[in-house]
Amino acid sequence: MSSEMQSVDGGISNLPDHSGLRSSTFQSNLDSNSPSATSTPPEAVYQADRNIPSFVFNPHGYNNGMNAESLDGRLLFAIPKKGRLHEKCLELLSGADIQFRRHHRLDVCLVKNHPIALVFLPASDIPSFVGKGNVDLGITGHDVILEAKMQDHVEEVLRLGFGKCALQVQVPEAGPIKSVEDLGGKRIVTSFEVLAGEYFKTLDEKLQLTGDAATKIEYVGGSVEAACALGLADGIVDLVESGDTMRAAGLHAISTLLETEAVLIKSSVQKHPSLEPLIKLITSRVAGVVAAGRYVVCEYNIHREKLPAATAITPGRRAPTISPLEDEGWVAVSSMVEKKKIATVMDELVMIGAEDILIFNLDNCRV
Ligand SMILES: Nc1ncnc2c1ncn2[C@@H]1O[C@H](COP(=O)(O)OP(=O)(O)OP(=O)(O)O)[C@@H](O)[C@H]1O
Numbered sequence: 001m002s003s004e005m006q007s008v009d010g011g012i013s014n015l016p017d018h019s020g021l022r023s024s025t026f027q028s029n030l031d032s033n034s035p036s037a038t039s040t041p042p043e044a045v046y047q048a049d050r051n052i053p054s055f056v057f058n059p060h061g062y063n064n065g066m067n068a069e070s071l072d073g074r075l076l077f078a079i080p081k082k083g084r085l086h087e088k089c090l091e092l093l094s095g096a097d098i099q100f101r102r103h104h105r106l107d108v109c110l111v112k113n114h115p116i117a118l119v120f121l122p123a124s125d126i127p128s129f130v131g132k133g134n135v136d137l138g139i140t141g142h143d144v145i146l147e148a149k150m151q152d153h154v155e156e157v158l159r160l161g162f163g164k165c166a167l168q169v170q171v172p173e174a175g176p177i178k179s180v181e182d183l184g185g186k187r188i189v190t191s192f193e194v195l196a197g198e199y200f201k202t203l204d205e206k207l208q209l210t211g212d213a214a215t216k217i218e219y220v221g222g223s224v225e226a227a228c229a230l231g232l233a234d235g236i237v238d239l240v241e242s243g244d245t246m247r248a249a250g251l252h253a254i255s256t257l258l259e260t261e262a263v264l265i266k267s268s269v270q271k272h273p274s275l276e277p278l279i280k281l282i283t284s285r286v287a288g289v290v291a292a293g294r295y296v297v298c299e300y301n302i303h304r305e306k307l308p309a310a311t312a313i314t315p316g317r318r319a320p321t322i323s324p325l326e327d328e329g330w331v332a333v334s335s336m337v338e339k340k341k342i343a344t345v346m347d348e349l350v351m352i353g354a355e356d357i358l359i360f361n362l363d364n365c366r367v
């Protein structure tokens with residue numbers, strides 16, 4: 001499934017300007033047997049408390065005259081529209097069998113096989129849309145939730161295992177600054193002005209720097225790593241994954257503000273309890289896809305007397321499955337093992353006499 005698909009299954013037309021999201025008029029050629037056709041009737045409250053501007057839905061004023069359908073009663077699920085998290089989110093949706101086709105110029109589309117609408121938004125906007133209840137579920141980075149100061153308004157339901165990186169203080173490798181204390185009172189450039197501001201405020205308090213002597217934080221929207229070379233900053237605060245960007249800019253990290261990864265979030269205060277079963281279903285499906293990527297199934301044969309040692313090596317998530325073999329002295333063991341540990345686990349199994357060790361990747365699972 002790809003966001004690049006060109007055919008149109010859903011798109012909004014005839015929008016009243018600045019209408020609430022759920023009262024927006026939608027176009028769709030959904031099958032009349034789809035769940036949306038029998039979804040719960042619209043609640044007036046949805047229309048009053050969803051304040052997503054109409055440009056999100058109809059940025060170019062399209063009206064292609066297809067059948068009209070409302071968003072009312074649908075679960076709204078926010079997905080990063082571009083950037084590092086976008087492709088991984090599409091893979092997740094595909095693995096969870098959330099079927100949709102997105103017109104390349106529309107940021108909202110209806111899901112064909114569930115009463116859900118996907119809303120494609122910048123990752124940095126998703127925490128406040130979810131936190132304020134404009135959408136019901138979202139995927140974004142843990143870092144942007146903190147940067148948007150939305151941690152008290154959203155619940156992180158699931159860690160997704162991708163988008164892993166660290167927010168770090170970086171300075172020129174060849175320069176005089178060796179520690180964060182050396183940066184006190186100097187110029188910092190960042191896209192994370194809230195998190196960097198909090199971090200350097202604490203440092204300034206420790207170093208008793210106030211007024212003009214305090215550390216200066218300046219916001220830029222991108223290419224943060226260029227700021228030191230351009231003479232705009234003494235240090236930067238930016239995300240680091242492989243470190244390639246940092247090293248290419250002649251920088252190195254001297255402190256870590258936080259580690260982050262992509263998370264599935266929902267609003268802390270559920271305004272629409274009728275959506276809760278669908279939120280649980282989607283969470284369970286997504287959790288299954290994430291677990292399938294994280295685990296493999298390890299099967300092997302082992303002498304019965306070595307079973308305690310074997311199950312200590314492969315305890316499984318709950319417990320290993322043990323089946324008798326025709327040869328009474330032997331059993332077959334099947335167990336889920338974390339992918340990243342599998343080589344060591346196989347070495348240890350060989351050492352205690354396991355034979356016929358087989359590893360299977362999982363397409364999907366429920367945990
Ligand atoms: N190098 C990276 N490795 C892993 N995850 C990252 C990386 N850079 C960013 N992220 C995660 O993805 C989120 C969105 O970052 P990204 O830079 O893709 O955002 P964007 O501004 O929407 O996209 P773009 O940079 O294309 O404008 C970040 O907040 C972070 O959680």
Ligand SMILES: O=P(O)(O)OC[C@H]1O[C@H](OP(=O)(O)OP(=O)(O)O)[C@H](O)[C@@H]1O
Nearest residue numbers: 084222223239240241242243244245246
């Ligand atoms: O450690 P690395 O693997 O090099 O990744 C780090 C880079 O990734 C992110 O930017 P991205 O490439 O998403 O583009 P952006 O600068 O436009 O946000 C981040 O802002 C860093 O620049």
